[in-house]
Amino acid sequence: MKFQFICYSKCSTCTKAKKWLEANHIEFEERPIKDENPTVDELREWIPKSGYPIKRFFNTSGKIYRDLNLKDRLPQMTGEEQVKLLATDGMLVKRPILVGDDIVLVGFKEEEWKQIL
Template sequence: MLFIEYPKCSTCQKAKKFLVSHAVDFTDRHIVEETPTANELKEWIERSGLPIKRFFNTSGNVYKEMNLKEKVDQLTMEEACELLSLNGMLIKRPLLITEDAILVGFKETEYEMIVK
């Protein structure tokens, strides 16, 4: 499993604590220092079956500063992935990438289904 986080994010900290407390083996990756590439994001978005907008950190300052609320729904998959890959703070976090699932954000019930 690949766990992509921003260590100062409280939601990421809760998700990581959950994984550690359930003895889940995962690789940790800092979302800003090692921002996912456009190709990685495209693959994850397609595999997840989720709308592109779910991968944007809509409550983040960068999202608001770039006025993306008005633009995000008009972006193509390629444009969205390219934009997300330019700044890790635009990406909704944490991301948990497994063989079978892509989880965006932290919902304990979703994580529980993964660790079983």
């Protein structure tokens, strides 16, 4: 199975994840998140498939997250409003994201990826 690897080239975590995928001979197609951010439909599919809460999809250490004061605003937003917000800018989305047929991993945690892949 070939995965979709959604990443940001200047992200050190993405670089580590990419090297790990290559070292473990896992086929993937790279997609730059800044140029091709996740769509509302993709996020609606990925969030339940991932098993993570929607908050895990937010890049909480990013400048846009801080500028928009999302730490305080997110709890008042509906899930649909959060998904639509995530789809507006790839830099709001935590990365990397690894998408397979029935797998969605968000952020690179080597032990988690090793267990699942």
